[in-house]
Amino acid sequence: MPSFASLIESKLSAETVEVLKTAGELAVSGDHGASDAYLVGGSVRDLVLGRSPKDPDITVVGKGGRFARSLAEAVKGTIVSVSQFGTAIIDTPLGHIDVTTARSETYSQPAALPDIRPAAIEQDLQRRDFSVNAMAVSLVPQKWGTLLDPFHGFADAARKRLRILHDKSFQDDPTRILRAVRYSVRLGFSFEVATAEALERDMSYIDTLSSARLLAEIEKILLEPTRADILRRAEELGIIGAISPSLRVTETGLKAMEQFGASKTPVDELLYVACMASSMTEEEATAVIERLHPDKDWQAVMHGAATFRDLASLLESPDLLPSEVVELLERVPAPVLEFQRIAGPKTRQREHIEAYLRRHRNIRAEITGDVLAEQGVPRGPLMGKLLLELRVARLDGKVASRDQELELVRRRLPILLSREASESDNGNQRPTGAAVP
Numbered sequence: 001m002p003s004f005a006s007l008i009e010s011k012l013s014a015e016t017v018e019v020l021k022t023a024g025e026l027a028v029s030g031d032h033g034a035s036d037a038y039l040v041g042g043s044v045r046d047l048v049l050g051r052s053p054k055d056p057d058i059t060v061v062g063k064g065g066r067f068a069r070s071l072a073e074a075v076k077g078t079i080v081s082v083s084q085f086g087t088a089i090i091d092t093p094l095g096h097i098d099v100t101t102a103r104s105e106t107y108s109q110p111a112a113l114p115d116i117r118p119a120a121i122e123q124d125l126q127r128r129d130f131s132v133n134a135m136a137v138s139l140v141p142q143k144w145g146t147l148l149d150p151f152h153g154f155a156d157a158a159r160k161r162l163r164i165l166h167d168k169s170f171q172d173d174p175t176r177i178l179r180a181v182r183y184s185v186r187l188g189f190s191f192e193v194a195t196a197e198a199l200e201r202d203m204s205y206i207d208t209l210s211s212a213r214l215l216a217e218i219e220k221i222l223l224e225p226t227r228a229d230i231l232r233r234a235e236e237l238g239i240i241g242a243i244s245p246s247l248r249v250t251e252t253g254l255k256a257m258e259q260f261g262a263s264k265t266p267v268d269e270l271l272y273v274a275c276m277a278s279s280m281t282e283e284e285a286t287a288v289i290e291r292l293h294p295d296k297d298w299q300a301v302m303h304g305a306a307t308f309r310d311l312a313s314l315l316e317s318p319d320l321l322p323s324e325v326v327e328l329l330e331r332v333p334a335p336v337l338e339f340q341r342i343a344g345p346k347t348r349q350r351e352h353i354e355a356y357l358r359r360h361r362n363i364r365a366e367i368t369g370d371v372l373a374e375q376g377v378p379r380g381p382l383m384g385k386l387l388l389e390l391r392v393a394r395l396d397g398k399v400a401s402r403d404q405e406l407e408l409v410r411r412r413l414p415i416l417l418s419r420e421a422s423e424s425d426n427g428n429q430r431p432t433g434a435a436v437p
């Protein structure tokens with residue numbers, strides 16, 4: 001087995017190497033709950049591929065929680081969380097360090113949470129998703145940098161292929177189907193033959209996943225720079241349809257995702273949701289929401305995409321007033337409009353959206369409710385009506401100054417007051433039990 005000592009030292013910062021050495025020393029000292037410590041999972045995969053790993057993942061043989069507390073103390077970090085399964089996250093000035101207890105996992109039924117037992121490192125590697133993620137590098141001084149690779153992940157990394165460790169891997173944990181596409185696109189890997197066959201065969205096991213686990217995987221995809229290619233590949237493989245027949249990704253949506261992703265500033269995840277939802281009908285949006293249980297913002301964007309589909313044709317009308325455009329578009333969440341602005345048809349609707357986003361959505365009357373109150377307008381629905389009329393007049397260019405707004409108030413107030421009075425008179429005269437018109 002190759003020694004990874006020089007690879008670790010060249011690809012990780014000196015400070016991170018120090019933390020890893022400290023972990024190895026604590027493990028051999030024997031008083032910290034663990035007898036052995038390894039760098040594992042994605043960190044080793046990235047080292048093998050010559051990439052700089054992000055936050056290091058450490059697995060210890062023994063009690064991960066207790067070990068993590070000692071390590072946190074030794075490296076002046078703080079424990080962010082410790083779970084009942086002996087996993088812990090340490091926050092350090094260098095970033096997060098994940099510490100897990102070496103464990104075996106058995107699945108009582110597909111997609112169930114596994115039964116977990118402390119185990120040797122080899123068993124811990126055996127429970128993992130793909131051979132390239134099932135390597136470990138020893139951190140204890142006498143074995144520092146030794147690669148443990150019982151499933152030949154090194155050879156698979158060299159051949160750029162993703163391989164599951166046993167035939168039922170996708171059934172045990174169907175999130176691995178989505179992980180497989182994510183890694184294959186991110187790393188430029190293909191699927192080993194039996195892995196490709198198992199993935200196709202076991203696609204329907206995605207149905208057994210909880211909403212929370214499924215949504216978490218979709219969110220991970222959206223975080224990847226290659227999100228559009230991952231979703232494109234997932235669509236080709238039938239994975240998108242397996243998540244929900246109502247979920248579809250279109251080439252227009254994916255192209256827009258690429259365009260948003262190329263932005264130099266960080267992009268709100270909801271823009272990507274709008275790209276995914278762009279072709280959904282209201283029924284489809286409802287079905288996808290039912291399956292994924294996303295948060296309120298995702299839900300609003302998904303429903304909003306469907307709402308936009310329904311009103312898009314109205315935006316083609318040549319004689320819409322700005323206030324009418326505002327009335328239509330105010331019901332549509334901003335990410336959906338952003339999507340339509342860059343990906344929708346280049347017709348009148350796009351001009352309306354651009355004008356709305358650039359100018360109209362921010363236009364308000366200059367005078368406020370307080371000013372209206374000073375003019376004798378009672379607070380309540382009538383004041384709301386008047387403010388709306390003022391905004392409409394502003395938007396449509398009928399008033400252009402505070403004085404003109406006040407003039408409008410003086411004209412409209414008596415009319416609105418008398419209408420309100422006659423409405424309330426009619427209300428008083430209405431016999432009890434009469435239907436409200």
Ligand code: CTP
Pocket residue numbers: 040041042043057127128129130133134173175176179
């Ligand atoms: N793992 C697994 N099956 C899963 C999730 C995770 O076997 N369903 C294992 C893999 O060995 C993986 C490790 O746990 O390498 C850590 O998981 P995670 O942090 O999700 O992945 P990373 O490999 O660190 O990948 P990424 O670069 O995407 O964070």
